[in-house]
Amino acid sequence: MAKTYGQTDIKESALDLIGNTPLVALDRIWSGPGRILAKCEFFNPGASVKDRSSLSMVQKALKSGKLKPGHPIVEVTSGNQGCGLALVAAVLGHPITLTMSAGNSPQRATMMRAMGANVVLAPQVEGTPGNVTLADVTEAENLGLKIVEETGAYYVDQFNNDNNCKAHEETTGPEIWRQTGGHIDAFLATVGTAGTFAGVSRYLKQQNKDILCVAVEPAGAEVIKGDAVTKPLHLLQGSGYGKVPRLFKFDTLDTTIGVTDEEAVEYKKLLAQREGLYLGYTSGANVAAAVKLLESGKLPKDAWVVTVLNDTGLKYPDN
């Protein structure tokens, strides 16, 4: 006779581990007035916010028939999209090739390769290790497009794929709204492809148009603000490419905040040492910007400011 078991709680695969991340209060960095609440995107199985768009873009390509089951996938990445896609491809059984600038952190290439991805590094044309510019990304993109042309693989195209934003409009935004019980005064996020900012801000503005939506940019590369790029090299890998991304929508933007490398490093350290959260540079930048917003005194005394902890510190060389 078959054994019977009590109630079980089992996820069917790593894909079911994506999303539904906790929201944590950073009360030891900012003790008020107001509160900083942070979405723990490093909890995703690929350890970054980009798992959500990876799953959404692949699932929707399969549904539309643009990607056939088991067929090869190609994408250009700064590493986090690649980690997300590598895990989705591993679970669903797609061969995957990822092109990345050699200037992005080697930890990401290691993780992608460990999950079975073919990783091709494009030599840096402009930046330095850890500082990746638009020209470097374009080099990696050209390499990816060449592979697509040669192999006929499905090209994910995160910078132009609307399902990148949809992932956040359908999951991250509603989760934040539910987790705060609708008590949210501001949302801040760094911008790479703009998937996170555009998707979350679109959802939040539909719930309450008065929620302040703030794009966080590297100081000296504040193109959304409208400034000329004076410092293309910065530590905020995965964001701040010195060009307004196609997926960015100005209609949900209220303002921008610039963050220097020094500020991002300072808050990356504070997150680790005061909050016990070891995270990457864009997480530090988001929290630095949240503090600046609260310090400005422009928000009500009981304001709740929500931002994103984009990825783990383990994805960077220690410094």
Ligand SMILES: Cc1ncc(COP(=O)(O)O)c(C=O)c1O
């Ligand atoms: C560490 C990190 N932070 C922020 C972002 C920006 O996210 P998005 O592409 O959704 O704008 C990325 C994107 O790759 C990233 O890798």
